[in-house]
Amino acid sequence: MIALAAVRGRAASLAGTFAGLTLGVALIAMTLLVHVSAMPRTPQRLAAAPVLVHGPVAPDAAGVGSGVRPWAGPDAVALAQRLAGLPEVAAAVPDRSFYAQLVVDGAPVGDPADAAAGHGWSSAALGAYPLVGGVAPDADGEVAADAATGLAVGARTTLLTARGPAEVTVTGLVGGPGVYLSEDAAARLSPGVPVIGLLLRPGADPAAVAVAAREAAPGAVVATGEQRAALEPVQQAKTRWLGTQLLIAMASLAVFVTVFVVASTFALNVAQRRRELGLLRTVGATPRQIRRIVLGEALLVGAAGGIAGALLGTAAAGPAGRLLVRWGLADPGLEVRLQLLPVLAAVAVGVGVALVGAYAAGRRAAKVPPMAALRDAAVEARAMGPGRWLLGGGAFVLGGFLAARTATAAADERVNAALFAAMALTAAAALLAPVLLPPLVRLVSWPLRAARGAGPMLVRAESLTAARRTAATAAPVIATVGFAVLLSGMVSTMREAYPAGQAAKLAGITVAVPDRTPGLTDAALAAGGRAVLPSRVYAEGLSIAAFGTATGPVSVAAGVADALGVRIGDTVTVVFADGLTERLTIARVTPDGQVDDDLILPRDLVRRHDPSALAAAVVGVDAAALAGLPGVEVLDAKAYADRESGEDSRLLWLFATVLIALSVGYTGIAVVNTMAMSAEGRRPDLAVLRGAGTTPRQALRHAAAEVLLVVALGAGLGLAVTVLPLLGMAAGLEEEVGVPVALRLHWPVTAATVLATAVVAVVASLTVTRRAWRHQAR
Amino acid sequence: MTITHSPVAEAVGLVGARKVYGTGAQPVTALDDLTLAFPTGTFTAVMGPSGSGKSTLLQCAAGLDRLTAGTVRVGGVDLGGLSEHRRTVLRRERIGFVFQAFNLVASLTAAQNVELPLRLAGRRPAAAAVRAALAEVGLADRAAHRPSELSGGQQQRVAIARALVTRPDVVFADEPTGALDTAASREVLGLLRTAVDGHGRTVVMVTHDPVAASYADEVVFLRDGQVADRLGGAARVPGRAEQIAGLMARMEQR
């Protein structure tokens, strides 16, 4: 009863907590719904095979995805024959995937990122893709194309495989995606077989067949139903991984900031109602009951915010999923399904967050003595408690130390040091706002001190005396502006610095890159230049990225060496893409943190075991030699460097903007919250002003001016504490990439952040002042 | 927790009570070796100059604050030996308290404020009992009103109803009429008197007002944290207020 009545009695002061929790739960519900909906699904092209038999799934050493260990062709064929003999099995189809792309009117068609669109003809049955015209390919130089390409039966066209372009005849048309070759041609392009699909007789029970298959194929994985999702394409797993990173970042930000909003609101709440709590203590409430009252309030607000957030999050999940697809962070087939469990989980998190946030306040409330009922409670609580001094001071010292390190550390550490320095200094400025602001207010308003009129005097006096309110408004502004400047400045600077450095390194060199294809074929490699052939190998139950280089002695990255338990001079047995094994002797271990060095092998070895491996680029090519080759584009160093970093910088920018937008939203809530909570305390002041002849218009103007001053100071502080570390970062980057790097602040984002914050703050302040004024008038 | 009620002649007793505020350079001794008993079923007024320790006496006797030295017994239970929790529970069951103002939780109605001690004790208050308690103070028709909708006198009457609803051994009131006009004061004092005469409660009231003190059976005068004088005799007899005023004036001259 008491908690309920208390919530009813102070609805305005709990509105901020409610809004924070609503937003937090909405974000969590939305991310969970999207995440659950984006779980791996059985690829469409294997969906007609109720039972799939595949090699062991090996997790990626980097933890991004996993790979399926393939069988060697002859073994797979033998196994398929055995499986085909099982009761109820109509056919057992060894499924091969490799790079194959048709060229129509001189341009490669189909998904430019799909390096596994080619299959043997028999695989079409696994997706129940029908032959809609012509006949199945049966010899070299024959293909069955997706009817959607618009090609006609009998058409002559170019087929791109890892070997290069070749003239082929379209003998058949398929009612489904993919390029289908004869079994022999497929076996040459992909000697290894990762999957055998079982087609069953009508009415057969997949579970029963799976049991028999497990016996017939010991050591293999036999998947039915949802389990078949383990065979989703690697590209899809990567996309989902990226999307998950963004979802995790959003949800974590939501949780942390919501805890912060709840904690500060409840702390202020308890400070404001010491007298009432003391009264309850005199009437016989035990400390434990007081704590329960505060936590009960948190529970009620948490539940209310949780329900509102659940509805909002559910409504937002569909659009959010579509947005992720548009941003390339989710599979285009993503369809957000509404489910109860993730939403309930989000509500539970919201209630938990409310309780965690209110916990400290509850403890403080329980310590309020009964005597507090007798004292005047309205004394402005100390703005700087010992905890705040400690945290703020600690963050400042840490920030200063890191900033100093930025100047002395090695180049690659400088960027990180600058980043953490900026974060620590921003936190310090936000925490120390009650100490930093009064002198700043004094300084800024000093020229106005002698101005005529009551306005400047009032604004100055108000923001100085109500240090707590001023600081509570400024702190989130400092944090958000600091965060926005740091993130946008860092991404802007990096996305200029890295390509510039790369371009400088390749100055004067031309580079061949794929054009509407997933990679370069041997035809492009033949023209000379440096190229790396990426592939995958399997060892010790792990899937490892392998890179074939021209010279490559066998070299592994330190992390991979640890995972495999090998050192220089050791030999390790690996399985290649063709299912064959080789014994490799480790000649070198490279330090972690480099790109494309998990396992470096001689290029010939990679090509021998993976005939469909594609190079991402060929550096130092003769443009003339490549003229007219389909699917190849030749770029100069600058264009190549820009293209290389394009996707990374697009993603970085996307993450940065989403997180900045979120934090601006939370700042808005925090500022509105502060205003609403301080409304009560301002009433007496307003009454005095009114008595002294202030017009409503003047009162509103003063309120707006005061809040603008505070926002401006907060924004200035946020900018000030981030710019120095950012300069340090630019200097570090300059050393790292070897070309001059200028600090790029992103003014549009910075300005938009400040503007949005200011608008929210002014509107909130005006609303609160107007309401308080009306209240007085009554 | 149940506390067994043993019939004792004194509802509250202080023996050698000392209360010192602050430990720094200038400690203030608010109660100085004070020994005093409030007999069961009596109405005592505590008077004295400002700063003489009246409020401190009340707070320590009510278990709201702890003594620096000495003992307080309420209904035979030594408060000094109790934990914060047990002291709170004892206060809830045996002691009522009325302040000069701000006695009510603003967000609760009059009836809810009266129910508060019962609910805090984990009991489900009978609607009839709450109604009766409010009727006793003449506010049966105001049960659903919030404090902001009640006059100061009405708020004090709700506070008295709440202080009495648990049938406490003793009710402490610290200047309960200090903020009220004469008519409202008289109502409040009449209610306290009735609690003693009609229901056998013990009432201890701090006041500045000789007229208010004249409602009491005994008046205790404090000075510098000690008992300076006492006045027995009959309550509410003609001329008593003047007698008390005379005593106060004489004491302040000394």
Ligand SMILES: Nc1ncnc2c1ncn2[C@@H]1O[C@H](COP(=O)(O)OP(=O)(O)O)[C@@H](O)[C@H]1O
């Ligand atoms: N919380 C406190 N801290 C310090 N000194 C106090 C406190 N409460 C009361 N005092 C001091 O103790 C003395 C007695 O105060 P009090 O009991 O309130 O007197 P009275 O109620 O008779 O006016 C006064 O000198 C007062 O200043």
Ligand SMILES: [Mg+2]
């Ligand atoms: Mg007093």
